[in-house]
Amino acid sequence: EAGVVQSPRYKIIEKKQPVAFWCNPISGHNTLYWYRQNLGQGPELLIRYENEEAVDDSQLPKDRFSAERLKGVDSTLKIQPAELGDSAVYLCASSLMTGAASGNTIYFGEGSWLTVV
Amino acid sequence: DQQVKQNSPSLSVQEGRISILNCDYTNSMFDYFLWYKKYPAEGPTFLISISSIKDKNEDGRFTVFLNKSAKHLSLHIVPSQPGDSAVYFCAASQYNQAGTALIFGKGTTLSVSS
Structure with a gap:
C-alpha cells in the first residue's frame, strides 16, 4: 500500500513568489492534515480536512496561505506571496478518521522542503 | 506557550x-x-502511543510510561540499537471544537553508538 505522497520534495523560490505543494493521502483516508515544521521545532498543524471540508484552519495564515481538497482526496497548499519566514518543511498527513486514538494512526508523508531566498 | 515540552x-x-x-x-x-x-x-x-486511562504500554523494545499526576511521559528503548538513532517527537492529542489535533514537542535527537 502506498503511503502519503507529496510533491515537490524540494523547492527554492525567491521571496514574493508563489509556491504550491501537492499531497495524495493514503487511499481511503478521510482525514488529511497539513503541518509545518520549522528548523529545530516539532510539526505544527496548519489545517485539517474531513473529506473535502476544512474543519480546523485556525492556525493557517489566511492572508497568504490557502488550501483545498477538491473531491476529498488530493490536496494542495499554496503560499502567495512567499516570505523569508516561510522556509520550512511542509508535511502532509492522513488518517482513516479524525482524532488520535488507538487504531487510528496518523501517517506522514516525507515532506516538501521549502527555502525562500 | 508550549504545551508539550521535550x-x-x-x-x-x-x-x-x-x-x-x-x-x-x-x-x-x-x-x-x-x-x-x-x-x-x-x-x-508513528512509533507507540498510550491512552490517558493507562500508565504503561509496551511494544517490543519500546515502552511508554505515563504519569498523569506529574503530567509526564517517557519512552524507554531497551536494548538500544544504532538504527534507533533519530529524532523522537512526543505528541499529545487535544480535543477542541473542531475535533482533535496533535500538539508536538520540539523533539529529542537520540544517538546510539556501537
Whole structure:
C-alpha cells in the first residue's frame, strides 16, 4: 500500500513568489492534515480536512496561505506571496478518521522542503 | 506557550543500553499521547502511543510510561540499537471544537553508538 505522497520534495523560490505543494493521502483516508515544521521545532498543524471540508484552519495564515481538497482526496497548499519566514518543511498527513486514538494512526508523508531566498 | 515540552534536545547512549526520552505536558485535557520517530529527510513515523486511562504500554523494545499526576511521559528503548538513532517527537492529542489535533514537542535527537 502506498503511503502519503507529496510533491515537490524540494523547492527554492525567491521571496514574493508563489509556491504550491501537492499531497495524495493514503487511499481511503478521510482525514488529511497539513503541518509545518520549522528548523529545530516539532510539526505544527496548519489545517485539517474531513473529506473535502476544512474543519480546523485556525492556525493557517489566511492572508497568504490557502488550501483545498477538491473531491476529498488530493490536496494542495499554496503560499502567495512567499516570505523569508516561510522556509520550512511542509508535511502532509492522513488518517482513516479524525482524532488520535488507538487504531487510528496518523501517517506522514516525507515532506516538501521549502527555502525562500 | 508550549504545551508539550521535550527539555532534552539530545541524548547519547551506547548500543545495548537503555534509552530514556522524556516529555512533559501542561494541558490536563490531553487524552492520548504518541511518540513519533523521524530520520533525516523523511517524515515522522508513528512509533507507540498510550491512552490517558493507562500508565504503561509496551511494544517490543519500546515502552511508554505515563504519569498523569506529574503530567509526564517517557519512552524507554531497551536494548538500544544504532538504527534507533533519530529524532523522537512526543505528541499529545487535544480535543477542541473542531475535533482533535496533535500538539508536538520540539523533539529529542537520540544517538546510539556501537
